[in-house]
Amino acid sequence: MPDTARTNPTVPNDLDSFWMPFTASQAFKENPRLISKAQGVRYTTIDGHELLDGTGGLWCCNAGHNHPTITKAIQDQAATLDFVHNFNQGHPLAFEAAARVTTLAPGFDHVFFTNSGSEAVDTALKIALAYHTARGDGNRRILVGREKAYHGINFGGLSVGGLGLNKGQFGTLYPSTAHMRHTWLPENANSRGLPEHGAELADDLQRLCDLHGGQTIAAVIVEPVSGAGGVFPPPVGYLKRLREICDAHGILMIFDEVITGFGRMGTPFAFEAFGVQPDLVTCAKGMTNATVPMGGVLATAAVRDAFRNGPAKMPDLFHGYTYSGHPLASAACIATLDAYRDDQIFENAAAMAGPWEDMLHSLTDIAAVMDVRNCGILGAVHLKQDGAVGDAGRAAYAGLWDAGLIVRPVGDALCLSPPLTITQDHVDEIGAKLRAQLAG
Numbered sequence: 001m002p003d004t005a006r007t008n009p010t011v012p013n014d015l016d017s018f019w020m021p022f023t024a025s026q027a028f029k030e031n032p033r034l035i036s037k038a039q040g041v042r043y044t045t046i047d048g049h050e051l052l053d054g055t056g057g058l059w060c061c062n063a064g065h066n067h068p069t070i071t072k073a074i075q076d077q078a079a080t081l082d083f084v085h086n087f088n089q090g091h092p093l094a095f096e097a098a099a100r101v102t103t104l105a106p107g108f109d110h111v112f113f114t115n116s117g118s119e120a121v122d123t124a125l126k127i128a129l130a131y132h133t134a135r136g137d138g139n140r141r142i143l144v145g146r147e148k149a150y151h152g153i154n155f156g157g158l159s160v161g162g163l164g165l166n167k168g169q170f171g172t173l174y175p176s177t178a179h180m181r182h183t184w185l186p187e188n189a190n191s192r193g194l195p196e197h198g199a200e201l202a203d204d205l206q207r208l209c210d211l212h213g214g215q216t217i218a219a220v221i222v223e224p225v226s227g228a229g230g231v232f233p234p235p236v237g238y239l240k241r242l243r244e245i246c247d248a249h250g251i252l253m254i255f256d257e258v259i260t261g262f263g264r265m266g267t268p269f270a271f272e273a274f275g276v277q278p279d280l281v282t283c284a285k286g287m288t289n290a291t292v293p294m295g296g297v298l299a300t301a302a303v304r305d306a307f308r309n310g311p312a313k314m315p316d317l318f319h320g321y322t323y324s325g326h327p328l329a330s331a332a333c334i335a336t337l338d339a340y341r342d343d344q345i346f347e348n349a350a351a352m353a354g355p356w357e358d359m360l361h362s363l364t365d366i367a368a369v370m371d372v373r374n375c376g377i378l379g380a381v382h383l384k385q386d387g388a389v390g391d392a393g394r395a396a397y398a399g400l401w402d403a404g405l406i407v408r409p410v411g412d413a414l415c416l417s418p419p420l421t422i423t424q425d426h427v428d429e430i431g432a433k434l435r436a437q438l439a440g
């Protein structure tokens with residue numbers, strides 16, 4: 001018997017028991033926006049309001065919602081092997097998923113599975129520290145991040161993250177961190193794709209080496225395209241310069257590809273699109289098309305091999321989650337990669353990047369718009385401040401919701417990351433809704 005409360009939900013009586021993530025709970029309770037269905041690029045609310053999902057879930061539903069291949073694989077797996085752990089034993093699908101993921105990532109032979117992007121980041125940072133320990137270079141303890149960076153909310157990721165609001169409630173976390181400046185420069189306003197100015201900001205890493213000693217820095221972590229901080233594509237030459245400085249000082253370079261991974265730049269991973277090879281890559285979100293939580297850290301053979309010299313009977317990394325390589329997540333991951341391949345999702349992202357850019361930049365004539373940024377199928381329409389910071393963003397989000405489009409406001413930047421299945425019609429629809437809301 002179908003449970004009607006589940007298939008046909010209404011507003012719950014109790015909106016307080018669920019302590020919601022990153023939510024202004026009072027405002028939510030006054031206007032609860034509740035979604036009960038999804039298909040393709042669209043969501044439907046409990047009262048039948050249809051929304052174009054301009055955020056691809058939360059930067060993660062790259063193949064669109066409820067993809068039949070992925071749904072079936074999860075259902076079948078749940079009925080076959082619900083769970084087994086992977087500590088000194090395991091199940092074949094985790095190995096298959098790992099092989100499939102690394103096949104998409106040139107230069108990477110290994111993946112460590114986690115359950116989220118935050119866990120992937122903290123895992124990558126710990127691998128970096130342990131890598132230096134394994135090589136007898138345990139004085140390297142400084143982890144370098146960047147202003148405006150979002151690396152999740154666990155202790156390590158928050159420590160290297162660069163969003164003050166996220167850090168303020170918690171005080172000092174991992175103590176040995178340093179931060180580079182962000183790359184948002186006024187002269188780059190309305191750049192199409194990668195901004196021209198700012199490659200020299202990578203020299204901040206050199207300055208940190210001068211200050212602390214390059215031999216004390218374990219790793220630098222950056223999002224190749226900064227996402228949740230407001231979408232900031234890297235200046236031309238910036239990432240390459242960062243790589244050079246890492247090489248000069250033996251610093252591991254970590255790309256946080258939780259958003260950019262799995263096709264958002266038109267290539268499986270952004271590092272390929274930018275022609276810069278990091279040492280570790282974090283991923284999550286699009287790994288399972290967001291159906292079952294899963295994240296991972298890709299490691300090169302050089303990093304992995306540093307861990308092979310210990311006693312054979314002992315774990316080579318004292319780290320792991322109960323659900324690392326969970327059977328349902330592994331099945332979802334394999335089916336997701338099948339869907340990406342069979343539906344040519346990454347190819348579509350590459351083909352639509354131009355029309356996407358054109359649409360976004362057609363909005364620069366609107367008086368309320370301060371800056372438009374884009375890269376791959378990622379974008380932000382940054383509004384002029386109107387009242388307190390975030391007021392304009394929140395108002396636009398509410399108006400666009402009513403008009404049938406979901407955006408993700410970050411301060412006054414409206415961030416967009418639709419499914420990579422978008423067509424020209426969807427792009428036009430997003431553009432028309434944005435124009436009607438912002439110029440209206």
Ligand code: PMP
Pocket residue numbers: 059115116117118119121150151152153223227228256257258259284285
């Ligand atoms: N890193 C980046 C770059 C992200 O964008 C995010 C999430 N938006 C995370 C890490 C954290 O991922 P999760 O929310 O799955 O923990």
